[in-house]
Amino acid sequence: MERPSSTFAQALLFVLLLALFPACLYMVFAVVPTEQKMGVVQRIFYFHVPSAFMAFAGVGACAVFSAFYLWTRDLRYDVVAHAAAELGVVFCTIVLVTGPIWARPVWGVWWTGEVRLTSTLVLWLIYVGYLALRENAENREQAARWGAVVGIVGALDVPIIYKSVEWWRGLHPKVLKMSGGGGLEPSMEKALLLCSLTFLLLFIYLLMQRCQLGRLQIEIESLAHAARRPAASPAAPPSRGARA
Amino acid sequence: MTAEAGPGPGAGPDGAPPPALLARGLGKRYGALVALHGLDLAVRRGECVLLLGPNGAGKSTLLGIFATIIRPNEGRIAIFGASPREGDPAALRRRIGLLSHQTFLYDHLTAFENLRFYARLYSLPDPDRAAASALRSARLLERAHDLVRTYSRGMQQRLAIARALLHAPDILLLDEPFSGLDRESIDRLQECLREERRAGRTCLLATHDFAAARPLADRVVVLRAGRLVADRQARGLDDASLEGLFRDATLPPATGAQAP
Amino acid sequence: MSFLRAVALVARKDLLSELRSREQAVTLFFFALLVLVVFNFAFDFTVIEFVSLGPGILWVAFIFSGVLALSHSFQIEREKDRILGILMSPIDRSAFYLGKVLATSLFMAAVEAVIVPVSVLMFNYRFSGRIGAAILVFVLNTVGFAAVGTLFSAMTTRTRRGELLLPLLLFPAAVPIALAAVKTTSHVLAGRPFRLYASWVALTSAYDVIFLAAAVLLFDSVLEE
Numbered sequence: 001m002e003r004p005s006s007t008f009a010q011a012l013l014f015v016l017l018l019a020l021f022p023a024c025l026y027m028v029f030a031v032v033p034t035e036q037k038m039g040v041v042q043r044i045f046y047f048h049v050p051s052a053f054m055a056f057a058g059v060g061a062c063a064v065f066s067a068f069y070l071w072t073r074d075l076r077y078d079v080v081a082h083a084a085a086e087l088g089v090v091f092c093t094i095v096l097v098t099g100p101i102w103a104r105p106v107w108g109v110w111w112t113g114e115v116r117l118t119s120t121l122v123l124w125l126i127y128v129g130y131l132a133l134r135e136n137a138e139n140r141e142q143a144a145r146w147g148a149v150v151g152i153v154g155a156l157d158v159p160i161i162y163k164s165v166e167w168w169r170g171l172h173p174k175v176l177k178m179s180g181g182g183g184l185e186p187s188m189e190k191a192l193l194l195c196s197l198t199f200l201l202l203f204i205y206l207l208m209q210r211c212q213l214g215r216l217q218i219e220i221e222s223l224a225h226a227a228r229r230p231a232a233s234p235a236a237p238p239s240r241g242a243r244a
Numbered sequence: 245m246t247a248e249a250g251p252g253p254g255a256g257p258d259g260a261p262p263p264a265l266l267a268r269g270l271g272k273r274y275g276a277l278v279a280l281h282g283l284d285l286a287v288r289r290g291e292c293v294l295l296l297g298p299n300g301a302g303k304s305t306l307l308g309i310f311a312t313i314i315r316p317n318e319g320r321i322a323i324f325g326a327s328p329r330e331g332d333p334a335a336l337r338r339r340i341g342l343l344s345h346q347t348f349l350y351d352h353l354t355a356f357e358n359l360r361f362y363a364r365l366y367s368l369p370d371p372d373r374a375a376a377s378a379l380r381s382a383r384l385l386e387r388a389h390d391l392v393r394t395y396s397r398g399m400q401q402r403l404a405i406a407r408a409l410l411h412a413p414d415i416l417l418l419d420e421p422f423s424g425l426d427r428e429s430i431d432r433l434q435e436c437l438r439e440e441r442r443a444g445r446t447c448l449l450a451t452h453d454f455a456a457a458r459p460l461a462d463r464v465v466v467l468r469a470g471r472l473v474a475d476r477q478a479r480g481l482d483d484a485s486l487e488g489l490f491r492d493a494t495l496p497p498a499t500g501a502q503a504p
Numbered sequence: 505m506s507f508l509r510a511v512a513l514v515a516r517k518d519l520l521s522e523l524r525s526r527e528q529a530v531t532l533f534f535f536a537l538l539v540l541v542v543f544n545f546a547f548d549f550t551v552i553e554f555v556s557l558g559p560g561i562l563w564v565a566f567i568f569s570g571v572l573a574l575s576h577s578f579q580i581e582r583e584k585d586r587i588l589g590i591l592m593s594p595i596d597r598s599a600f601y602l603g604k605v606l607a608t609s610l611f612m613a614a615v616e617a618v619i620v621p622v623s624v625l626m627f628n629y630r631f632s633g634r635i636g637a638a639i640l641v642f643v644l645n646t647v648g649f650a651a652v653g654t655l656f657s658a659m660t661t662r663t664r665r666g667e668l669l670l671p672l673l674l675f676p677a678a679v680p681i682a683l684a685a686v687k688t689t690s691h692v693l694a695g696r697p698f699r700l701y702a703s704w705v706a707l708t709s710a711y712d713v714i715f716l717a718a719a720v721l722l723f724d725s726v727l728e729e
Contacts, residue, residue: 070722125675125676126676129677132669132672138662138663139274142274145725152718153652156718160680165683218276225276311592312591312592313729315728315729333594335594342589348586352520352524361513362589366593366594391524
């Protein structure tokens with residue numbers, strides 16, 4: 001059922017990623033100089049920050065495709081929204097794991113309540129809730145509608161959460177100013193760019209894979225149901241979601 | 245979607261008034277489950293149609309779509325020739341009533357308060373009087389100011405009927421209204437529905453209990469797995485032939501009877 | 505006008521029914537009181553100043569009892585399919601939503617109006633703020649919480665694990681409300697000038713407006729089958 005062009009694009013992306021990841025590792029570990037104050041551990045930055053970008057890409061894509069779904073009621077959009085939310089959770093998790101690893105040697109604590117990290121945690125919780133709600137829906141249409149509502153609300157919430165956490169911290173000193181990219185050395189900037197590009201391609205690749213899987217799931221469900229149908233008898237249990 | 249030539253559902257082929265309820269190519273899926281499958285049905289004004297079918301045949305889904313609660317995936321419906329998706333849905337909703345085996349009543353409100361709430365939902369001109377007169381015809385006036393949770397099942401059912409008819413709907417949708425009722429309440433409900441029919445109300449009645457429903461019906465329609473498999477005039481049908489229709493609907497499609 | 509009347513109608517029905525059953529009012533109030541008691545034991549308020557921890561304690565109590573109110577609000581409608589009666593009626597579904605938000609906000613406000621004075625007695629502090637500012641702050645935060653909570657609870661009460669799912673979804677989404685509520689309440693209780701927390705009030709107002717508007721637009725898809 002998949003278009004050959006999509007299969008080709010995925011294969012191409014896969015090959016590209018095979019080449020790009022070693023290049024990233026090479027850049028991060030061999031080319032970029034060690035950051036003076038933070039030492040070797042700062043190199044995690046090149047994976048931490050692109051993951052954060054991709055977490056936002058997931059949240060954004062989820063909201064956009066959720067809106068498309070509510071507008072058109074075409075389940076293919078919901079498949080993309082769902083996949084994007086899952087990827088958002090995955091990349092949020094990477095951010096939440098790499099953040100403390102970086103923070104521990106630099107700040108001396110695992111968890112500081114730093115604004116970006118705290119906001120990411122809240123974001124992660126919202127999208128875990130999104131997935132849990134979908135799991136508990138009675139059927140695919142309901143899961144899609146509910147997911148779309150939470151996906152849109154969650155994305156609207158992101159800037160407000162960030163602002164509130166930032167203000168909550170008050171005048172908390174910003175230990176780190178480098179995430180903005182302002183004071184980066186040229187080679188550091190290049191490494192960050194390369195890593196971000198690689199992560200973006202990885203995101204797109206995973207999204208395509210996951211969407212393909214989602215479409216196949218829909219197909220299998222309807223085939224399985226069609227296969228069950230002719231044998232339907234009065235004793236057959238009433239299926240979920242349909243009353244009488 | 246069925247392509248339709250000539251005027252839309254707004255008017256019949258020869259300028260006759262549009263049917264009270266019309267479904268064209270109606271489809272509804274719940275995930276992989278197909279609850280309705282390209283269903284066509286027209287209910288004339290004043291007609292009482294009995295909707296038969298086993299569990300999961302799509303009866304409730306069909307009623308839910310006509311009640312504008314469920315949104316179909318395919319096809320369309322028209323109520324007195326108007327689609328609830330366009331135009332004035334509130335005006336259409338005023339013309340539909342729904343009575344189910346659930347009472348829809350609030351336990352901690354009195355009977356009067358329940359009816360007054362519904363009268364206000366439908367913006368009836370004088371909610372208090374509407375509630376009081378509905379209570380009178382349900383013979384519940386002396387208990388009007390008691391909480392509904394102190395009511396017996398039969399009294400709650402009487403109140404539920406009064407609630408469904410409060411805004412004098414032109415179409416009455418009934419979803420298993422007999423289930424859980426004792427003989428006396430069934431008789432009373434039948435009497436009440438007979439009265440509604442005489443008043444020219446259009447009824448679509450989904451039930452298992454064809455013995456209770458048959459005397460009310462003008463037409464019997466049988467659903468199986470979301471499709472219409474039989475459509476008969478009720479005259480001349482006795483309980484045995486009805487039961488036969490119903491049994492056919494529960495058999496596998498290969499041996500099931502097709503509509504004539 | 506008739507839209508507002510429908511909002512009031514739904515809210516009034518909820519208030520009447522819940523006041524009549526008393527179950528809800530009693531549960532909410534005692535739950536909030538229980539939270540205060542637990543914290544009263546957990547922290548030694550002879551050495552800790554109430555203003556530093558108190559606002560957090562108060563809002564934990566309000567948010568927890570608010571979640572109870574929110575799930576109850578739609579459980580009542582789901583039981584006996586009562587919600588179908590409302591969905592079939594000619595009133596706007598956004599009026600139904602706003603009526604539910606109004607009713608839940610009023611329940612929470614009633615709990616707040618009792619619990620805040622109780623906390624003054626229990627924790628022995630002086631309320632030195634202005635009443636007007638306090639009302640503004642409590643109303644804005646309560647409405648924001650109820651706005652998102654009502655939208656979510658309309659979904660979660662349809663599931664078997666609704667009572668678990670609602671806080672799971674609502675707490676993270678309501679983080680801005682929780683933070684703003686605690687900050688502004690501590691400013692208000694300490695009687696500090698409004699300009700110190702004006703930006704928080706603006707943030708809460710923005711939250712209220714954004715999510716009330718979003719929910720009004722999205723509520724149809726939540727209730728549709």
